[in-house]
Amino acid sequence: xxxxxxxxxxxxxxxxxxxxxxxxxxxxxxxxxxxxxxxxxxxxxxxxxxxxxxxxxxxxxxxxxxxxxxxxxxxxxxxxxxxxxxxxxxxxxxxxxxxxxxxxxxxxxxxxxxxxxxxxxxxxxxxxxxxxxxxxxxxxxxxxxxxxxxxxxxxxxxxxxxxxxxxxxxxxxxxxxxxxxxxxxxxxxxxxxxxxxxxxxxxxxxxxxxxxxxxxxxxxxxxxxxxxxxxxxxxxxxxxxxxxxxxxxxxxxxxxxxxxxxxxxxxxxxxxxxxxxxxxxxxxxxxxxxxxxxxxxxxxxxxxxxxxxxxxxxxxxxxxxxxxxxxxxxxxxxxxxxxxxxxxxxxxxxxxxxxxxxxxxxxxxxxxxxxxxxxxxxxxxxxxxxxxxxxxxxxxxxxxxxxxxxxxxxxxxxxxxxxxxxxxxxxxxxxxxxxxxxxxxxxxxxxxxxxxxxxxxxxxxxxxxxxxxxxxxxxxxxxxxxxxxxxxxxxxxxxxxxxxxxxxxxxxxxxxxxxxxxxxxxxxxxxxxxxxxxxxxxxxxxxxxxxxxxxxxxxxxxxxxxxxxxxxxxxxxxxxxxxxxxxxxxxxxxxxxxxxxxxxxxxxxxxxxxxxxxxxxxxxxxxxxxxxxxxxxxxxxxxxxxxxxxxxxxxxxxxxxxxxxxxxxxxxxxxxxxxxxxxxxxxxxxxxxx
Numbered sequence: 001x002x003x004x005x006x007x008x009x010x011x012x013x014x015x016x017x018x019x020x021x022x023x024x025x026x027x028x029x030x031x032x033x034x035x036x037x038x039x040x041x042x043x044x045x046x047x048x049x050x051x052x053x054x055x056x057x058x059x060x061x062x063x064x065x066x067x068x069x070x071x072x073x074x075x076x077x078x079x080x081x082x083x084x085x086x087x088x089x090x091x092x093x094x095x096x097x098x099x100x101x102x103x104x105x106x107x108x109x110x111x112x113x114x115x116x117x118x119x120x121x122x123x124x125x126x127x128x129x130x131x132x133x134x135x136x137x138x139x140x141x142x143x144x145x146x147x148x149x150x151x152x153x154x155x156x157x158x159x160x161x162x163x164x165x166x167x168x169x170x171x172x173x174x175x176x177x178x179x180x181x182x183x184x185x186x187x188x189x190x191x192x193x194x195x196x197x198x199x200x201x202x203x204x205x206x207x208x209x210x211x212x213x214x215x216x217x218x219x220x221x222x223x224x225x226x227x228x229x230x231x232x233x234x235x236x237x238x239x240x241x242x243x244x245x246x247x248x249x250x251x252x253x254x255x256x257x258x259x260x261x262x263x264x265x266x267x268x269x270x271x272x273x274x275x276x277x278x279x280x281x282x283x284x285x286x287x288x289x290x291x292x293x294x295x296x297x298x299x300x301x302x303x304x305x306x307x308x309x310x311x312x313x314x315x316x317x318x319x320x321x322x323x324x325x326x327x328x329x330x331x332x333x334x335x336x337x338x339x340x341x342x343x344x345x346x347x348x349x350x351x352x353x354x355x356x357x358x359x360x361x362x363x364x365x366x367x368x369x370x371x372x373x374x375x376x377x378x379x380x381x382x383x384x385x386x387x388x389x390x391x392x393x394x395x396x397x398x399x400x401x402x403x404x405x406x407x408x409x410x411x412x413x414x415x416x417x418x419x420x421x422x423x424x425x426x427x428x429x430x431x432x433x434x435x436x437x438x439x440x441x442x443x444x445x446x447x448x449x450x451x452x453x454x455x456x457x458x459x460x461x462x463x464x465x466x467x468x469x470x471x472x473x474x475x476x477x478x479x480x481x482x483x484x485x486x487x488x489x490x491x492x493x494x495x496x497x498x499x500x501x502x503x504x505x506x507x508x509x510x511x512x513x514x515x516x517x518x519x520x521x522x523x524x525x526x527x528x529x530x531x532x533x534x535x536x537x538x539x540x541x542x543x544x545x546x547x548x549x550x551x552x553x554x555x556x557x558x559x560x561x562x563x564x565x566x567x568x569x570x571x572x573x574x575x576x577x578x579x580x581x582x583x584x585x586x587x588x589x590x591x592x593x594x595x596x597x598x599x600x601x602x603x604x605x606x607x608x609x610x611x612x613x614x615x616x617x618x619x620x621x622x623x624x625x626x627x628x629x630x631x632x633x634x635x636x637x638x639x640x641x642x643x644x645x646x647x648x649x650x651x652x653x654x655x656x657x658x659x660x661x662x663x664x665x666x667x668x669x670x671x672x673x674x675x676x677x678x679x680x681x682x683x684x685x686x687x688x689x690x
Contacts, residue, residue, distance in 0.1 A: 016058035127150050333412070449482040
């Protein structure tokens with residue numbers, strides 16, 4: 001039987017370093033354990049067998065010491081700890097190995113809550129997964145107001161918090177709040193909370209500012225030990241746990257339709273926490289962790305995680321950063337909603353002047369007003385200070401003429417999706433900007449090379465395709481035209497990084513990546529309805545994947561007119577594979593926003609427009625039809641060199657289309673299910689992060 005330490009041969013061991021600290025006010029001696037893997041904050045501390053053994057040995061050294069008043073745990077600068085060594089976990093091949101990993105974590109961490117003296121967790125930096133569970137095992141917790149991330153992201157990856165989280169957190173903050181942290185946040189694109197939010201939720205007992213966090217935490221601990229501070233906790237055992245869990249299960253069903261087992265196992269464990277003893281609860285976590293570590297979902301989740309954490313940070317094909325030009329002012333052509341969202345993002349992230357232009361003063365005022373109103377909302381939520389809000393507002397202005405772009409280094413257009421309109425806009429901008437000013441287009445489907453063909457400097461035109469809503473969606477498709485030079489491309493990637501977007505280099509091809517695949521996918525589903533498949537059957541045929549929304553819900557979000565326009569564009573490029581639905585055209589002509597009424601029931605009048613078909617398909621037939629179409633399109637895109645590799649298509653679909661993280665990217669899913677023959681990815685690529 002393989003020793004689990006052999007599975008973690010490459011583990012970067014987090015050492016538990018013990019030193020004695022004399023507490024203020026004569027409260028006695030604390031043994032302070034620092035968790036440190038020897039690297040700076042860019043390589044966070046994690047726990048494999050080596051790290052767990054080091055913490056166990058540290059606890060051995062303090063156990064039974066009669067001179068101690070308390071034991072404390074803190075992390076290295078900016079990092080408390082971020083959980084298990086997932087790279088090693090992905091190599092587990094036997095259930096017994098998985099079970100031993102769970103048991104080892106419980107055996108070590110629980111000692112913090114079972115010492116002869118109180119234990120204190122001083123959460124000085126990011127605390128995620130097993131790192132947060134270390135803190136939960138302690139008797140008391142303080143947290144820095146500057147902590148950027150507190151989370152239990154396991155369900156996001158296809159696991160459950162397996163070292164005490166599902167048992168300790170519900171009893172500490174109640175089942176509803178625990179479900180939010182353990183399940184809802186991970187399923188919402190792995191949302192994390194900050195230190196202030198964690199304190200407000202009751203995860204920590206006290207909060208202090210970063211500058212003197214440890215000193216204040218030690219003073220607070222001393223006062224607790226002296227009885228001067230009493231920590232009161234709410235008894236959550238009287239809550240209706242069953243109803244809370246049932247309500248949460250309903251929401252998970254709505255989101256995933258049973259596609260991912262991890263959130264359901266987490267709900268079972270949270271429900272168990274109400275009545276289980278510590279031994280029973282921890283044993284149940286061990287069993288769940290062992291089952292999930294052996295499943296395909298974890299491998300898929302780790303593949304997705306590797307894409308967004310590594311590949312997204314080193315985009316394939318991006319030029320040398322040194323070629324990027326400095327951007328000190330941004331111009332935005334247009335003042336509609338998309339343009340206004342972009343202006344706000346540029347101002348917030350780049351902190352440079354941003355000027356919008358439009359032909360109509362009322363529209364221009366509305367656009368600038370939108371930006372200022374959004375800044376006021378950020379101020380109201382405490383996301384920016386009063387001074388910051390005033391500075392941001394001053395940065396965003398409007399102009400009726402493009403002369404305002406004369407000193408801009410980066411101008412992006414967000415006007416109507418019409419090639420001739422965009423060509424005219426760029427020609428006008430080129431007359432006033434410098435020869436090195438980057439001209440970017442937010443087009444979602446039009447040919448970039450043709451757009452730049454009449455310019456004196458087509459080499460400085462680049463595609464800069466955001467997804468809506470701009471502030472939320474993390475993907476940025478950066479498109480290189482036939483003439484785009486390396487300096488322009490490097491500048492685009494540099495700006496993308498500054499905007500905190502994940503950028504993917506895309507060839508100038510119809511609809512690029514996400515819209516090309518979504519249009520093909522939507523076209524197959526709509527086509528099935530056109531042929532006579534009941535709309536509800538077709539719309540829910542892919543529910544088992546756990547997609548963020550059904551195809552016709554997506555149609556409602558995008559808008560039928562936009563969907564029709566893109567379908568027509570793609571039909572012109574690839575008439576054999578992309579059709580244009582007459583029924584969809586009738587929906588647009590009728591002015592319908594979609595097939596659903598405001599209460600999400602089907603709009604009978606809209607549904608009636610999809611008529612005339614006499615060859616209905618089953619849900620399974622629709623599902624296979626859509627997936628096989630995606631497989632064909634992806635293979636063609638790779639043959640055309642639209643992106644560097646299949647991993648880039650996976651990254652685009654995860655970040656730009658909400659492809660479920662737990663499915664591990666669209667190409668490994670098509671590989672696993674046998675739809676892709678031959679496979680898109682070589683063996684092992686979708687199983688273990690590179």
